Amino acid sequence: MKTALSGNEAVAYAMKQINPDVMGAFPITPSTEIPEYFAQYVADGVVTTEFVTTESEHSSMSVCIAASAAGARSVCATSSCGLALMHEMLYVAASSRLPIVLACVNRALSGPININNDHSDSMGSRDAGWIQIYAENNQEAYDNFIMSFLIGETPQVRLPVMACMDGFITSHAVENIELLDTEVVQGFVGTYEPEHYLLKKENPLAVGPYDLSAFYMEHKVMQAEAIRASKARILQVAENLAAISGRHYGLIECHQMEDAELALVLIGSSAGTAKASVDELRQMGQKVGLVKVRVFRPFPAEELAEALYHTKAVAVLDKAESFSGCGGPLFAETRSALYDLPQRPQLINLVYGLGGRDFTTESARSVFERLAQIAETGETGPRYAHMGQRTRGSAT
Amino acid sequence: MIRAQDIHENTPWEDLSPGGEIYEPGTALAFDTGTWRTNTPVLYRELCKHCMLCVPFCPDSAIPVKDGKRLDFDFMHCKGCGICKTVCPFQAIEMNLGGEVK
Numbered sequence: 001m002k003t004a005l006s007g008n009e010a011v012a013y014a015m016k017q018i019n020p021d022v023m024g025a026f027p028i029t030p031s032t033e034i035p036e037y038f039a040q041y042v043a044d045g046v047v048t049t050e051f052v053t054t055e056s057e058h059s060s061m062s063v064c065i066a067a068s069a070a071g072a073r074s075v076c077a078t079s080s081c082g083l084a085l086m087h088e089m090l091y092v093a094a095s096s097r098l099p100i101v102l103a104c105v106n107r108a109l110s111g112p113i114n115i116n117n118d119h120s121d122s123m124g125s126r127d128a129g130w131i132q133i134y135a136e137n138n139q140e141a142y143d144n145f146i147m148s149f150l151i152g153e154t155p156q157v158r159l160p161v162m163a164c165m166d167g168f169i170t171s172h173a174v175e176n177i178e179l180l181d182t183e184v185v186q187g188f189v190g191t192y193e194p195e196h197y198l199l200k201k202e203n204p205l206a207v208g209p210y211d212l213s214a215f216y217m218e219h220k221v222m223q224a225e226a227i228r229a230s231k232a233r234i235l236q237v238a239e240n241l242a243a244i245s246g247r248h249y250g251l252i253e254c255h256q257m258e259d260a261e262l263a264l265v266l267i268g269s270s271a272g273t274a275k276a277s278v279d280e281l282r283q284m285g286q287k288v289g290l291v292k293v294r295v296f297r298p299f300p301a302e303e304l305a306e307a308l309y310h311t312k313a314v315a316v317l318d319k320a321e322s323f324s325g326c327g328g329p330l331f332a333e334t335r336s337a338l339y340d341l342p343q344r345p346q347l348i349n350l351v352y353g354l355g356g357r358d359f360t361t362e363s364a365r366s367v368f369e370r371l372a373q374i375a376e377t378g379e380t381g382p383r384y385a386h387m388g389q390r391t392r393g394s395a396t
Numbered sequence: 397m398i399r400a401q402d403i404h405e406n407t408p409w410e411d412l413s414p415g416g417e418i419y420e421p422g423t424a425l426a427f428d429t430g431t432w433r434t435n436t437p438v439l440y441r442e443l444c445k446h447c448m449l450c451v452p453f454c455p456d457s458a459i460p461v462k463d464g465k466r467l468d469f470d471f472m473h474c475k476g477c478g479i480c481k482t483v484c485p486f487q488a489i490e491m492n493l494g495g496e497v498k
Contacts (some may be wrong), residue, residue, distance in 0.1 A: 061497055087424040096415040096417075097414040098415075196417060196419060203419060204419075204420055204421035205417060205419055206421075208416070211416050215403075215405075215412065217409075218407070218409035219409075219410070219412060219415065219416050222409055222412065222414060223408045226414070258490065377454065384443055
């Protein structure tokens with residue numbers, strides 16, 4: 001069905017179609033609408049979900065953990081400081097191998113307090129052991145959310161999944177979207193049937209036991225192997241979705257990369273903006289392209305190396321600071337991914353769009369201008385810089 | 397599905413359960429936590445009326461009961477907190493310093 005929805009509406013609608021067993025709910029801008037719309041579905045009786053309102057995000061995630069351990073398909077939504085307050089429980093969910101699905105509507109993490117978009121919240125959770133998938137637009141937010149269940153619940157994976165979209169830009173902007181029929185979605189996600197769960201009375205179970213040094217390392221290796229295994233499963237589920245929707249998704253998306261000499265690597269809604277610049281520059285004969293990272297955990301290192309090895313200069317755009325003093329998180333991991341190549345492109349990092357600072361087609365074009373210079377002269381200049389900020393003595 | 401009794405410090409990671417899940421009940425019984433004991437209760441059987449007040453108060457379920465009579469302490473799980481001594485109405489329990497059972 002073709003319609004027009006905001007990203008939050010699309011995710012709430014996907015939740016309605018999936019009809020999960022439990023939602024742990026606590027509101028925070030800009031994800032508030034997801035539990036809000038969903039509460040209406042609950043009130044209207046169109047879903048049978050146990051909607052648990054909690055006093056904090058630490059508790060909403062705790063509800064999901066307990067429900068998931070009990071055998072329930074559990075969902076949650078949050079943003080920014082809410083995700084930060086869940087931080088401890090994110091690790092518990094992942095290490096207990098509970099396939100909770102969390103809609104993360106990306107917002108700057110305090111401080112200073114700010115409600116607009118960047119990726120500092122979910123990048124802060126990148127090492128929590130969750131699979132992270134980022135949407136460029138509402139369609140992807142909807143599709144990623146639906147795929148997340150099948151990915152996380154796979155027995156060889158058994159990991160929670162964070163389906164991320166950009167706050168306001170994607171969550172609140174209404175775009176055309178193609179929805180699947182509810183029966184199709186339900187057939188696609190199936191029913192959640194874990195092998196072990198607390199309410200299975202014939203098989204008593206203890207979840208999350210104390211784990212000392214004799215065993216902790218082994219359990220972490222299992223977790224690391226599971227997220228590695230999830231890579232193949234993410235692609236398989238994407239293929240299954242393509243079969244019913246005609247929409248194709250990979251770990252990364254390459255746009256005009258076949259013969260590209262200059263490329264951007266970036267995440268989320270800015271990819272849509274940058275694609276317009278790429279197409280415009282292509283019409284002017286420039287060999288430019290971009291790689292959108294859809295899946296950040298597991299990190300698509302081989303895929304990025306494959307996509308970028310033939311380029312001359314690459315700018316990695318980070319919508320989050322990591323205060324390492326030498327680049328953002330996407331840059332650090334992309335650069336690491338290219339290290340084993342026999343020949344590598346010149347790589348620079350630009351941290352952009354923090355706290356909702358605009359990223360426009362002009363912004364993308366200016367990056368390509370700089371890349372063209374680097375490719376021509378071989379001089380990178382500072383490898384790590386910020387863009388879009390006012391700087392003394394220069395025009396903005 | 398690995399049984400708790402088959403999990404030991406030489407079990408390779410491939411054989412362990414995801415998240416350290418344990419697939420059977422009551423496995424704490426097999427785990428010796430009595431080594432943590434700081435003080436040790438002594439039961440004076442001649443004073444004990446088997447009123448059973450100490451049994452539910454014991455936070456470690458370390459007072460076994462059989463046929464309506466309490467038995468001696470389960471020293472594999474008793475931590476020596478002394479709550480049993482405090483609640484005993486008949487002064488049938490004394491606490492010795494240290495974890496050793498005499």
